[in-house]
Amino acid sequence: MSRTPAPAPTARSKTAPAQRLAVFVATRKGAWIYHGDARRKAWRCDGPHFLGHIISHVRLDPRDGRTLLAAAKTGHLGPTVFRSTDFGRSWKEAKQPPAFANPAGGPPARSVDHTFWLTPGHASERDTWYAGTSPQGLFRSEDGGVSWTPLPAVNDDPQFREWMGTVQDGTPDGPKLHSVTVDPRDPAHLLFAMSGGGVHESFDAGRSWRTMIQGLEVVEGFDPTTVTFHDPHCVRPCPSRPDRLYQQNHCGIYRLDGWGGATASTWQRIGRKMPKRVGDVGFPMVLHPRDADTAWVFPMDAATVWPRTSPEGRPAAYVTRNAGRTWQRLDQGLPEDQAWWTVKRQAMTVDAQRTPALYLGTTSGELWIGRDEGAKWSNIARHLPEIYAVEVAELG
C-alpha cells in the first residue's frame, strides 16, 4: 500500500533549541522517563518508577524545571500524588491527596477513585497546581502538590453533579474531569472539560463557572442543550494565540476563537473536512507551539460498537495548517496495516523545538516520535505497559 506523501512543515522558530528533552510516559503499570538529546536521536530510558502502580499522568513543573508530580493508585490501594524535586531520583507522597469533601445537606458523598489529570498553575502563581479526578472533581494545590483542596463550586454543586451523571455515564474506566486549563493572560480564568458533562470556564479562580457548549454536537437524537450529553475528549489552549481553543470531542473536532470574551463563544466544527472513511473522532488534540493554525489529531474508528482503534488498522495522525479548513494524513513510518492502535487523550503531545516533533503512546505499549512535525515517524520504545499519558519537556 502506498504511503501518503508527507507535507512539508511550515512554521519555524528563531528561538534556540533545547539541548536536552525528557518524555514522561505514564502507564497502567508505572512511569518511565526517556531522556533525549537535542537531535532527538538518542534516548536513555529511566524507569520504571512506581512499578505496578497505575500512573495516570506525570507532569514537570515548567516554572522550576525540576519538580515532577505523578498521579498514582494501585489495583488495591487508594489514589495519591507523588512529588519529586530531583527529577525522579526520589519521590515523596502528598500529605493530603485529592479527596472529596462531604458537606452536610449536599449531594451524595463521593470518593476519588483516581487522579486523572495534572495541570501546573499560572506562571505567576508558583506552586499552584490543578488536578482533575475520576469521578469528576476539581482540586487545587497551592504548595506544589503537597496538599490538595476540593473546589466546592464544581464538586458539590447540585447542577454540576447532575451534569456529571453517575459512573455509568462516564468512560469505561470511570468518568473523567480533564483538560484543566489556566489562561496565560489571567490566572483566575480557568477551563475544564468532563467526559461526560461538557466544557466550563471560570473568571474568578473557580468560585463560579460558565458553560461552553454552544456549537458542540451530541449523539444523534439527543438534545444538544442538555449539558450532560456533551463528551469533550480533549480541549487544548493555543500556545501562540491565547483566545483560541481546539477540541477533540466524541462528536467531532472543533475550534473556538474569542475564548475569554464577555459572551460565550461558539465552537466551530472543523472536522468536517476530514476524509469520510476516517471520520473526525479520536481522543488527543495537539497544538503547534508557535503556529495557531496548525493542529494534529489521531483519529479512531467510531463506527458501530466504537472499536476506538485506528481506522482500517492503519494508524495515522492528521494535521491542519489552516485552522481546520483542510487536513493532511501523516503516516510515513507508521505501520501500514493490521495495527489496531488506541491512543488515549493524554497520550500524544508535541515539543517546542525549532522544528517540533510529535510524540505518542499506544495502549499496546509503544512510544513513537513523529519528526518534522509528524512527517516521519519512528519508534522509541516497545513492550511498555498500556500507555495512558505522554508529556514532553525541554530542559535547556
Place this chain on the structure above:
Amino acid sequence: MKVLIPGALRSYTRASQVEAAGATLDALFADLDRRYPGLRFRVVDEQNLLRPNMRVFVNGVGVRDLGRSLGPDDFVAVVLALSGG
C-alpha cells in the same frame, strides 16, 4: 495490638507486622496514620469506607465496619482482596 501489613503497604511501615493502638478499627487506622503518614488514605477513603479491594480481618474474621471495637490483644490483618487472579 499487632497489625499484619500487606506487601503493598510496606513502603510505609518497612515491616510486615507492626504495633498500633485503637479502641475501634477507625481509631486503629488513625493511629497507624500517625505512625506511618499516608497509610490510612490508601486503605480507607474520604467517606470513611474501607476501599473496595482491601480486606481487614480481626482475629481471623472479616470485618468491613470501621466502628468494630478492638481490644489490646486482638490481631488485625490488613490484606489485599484476591480480586481476580
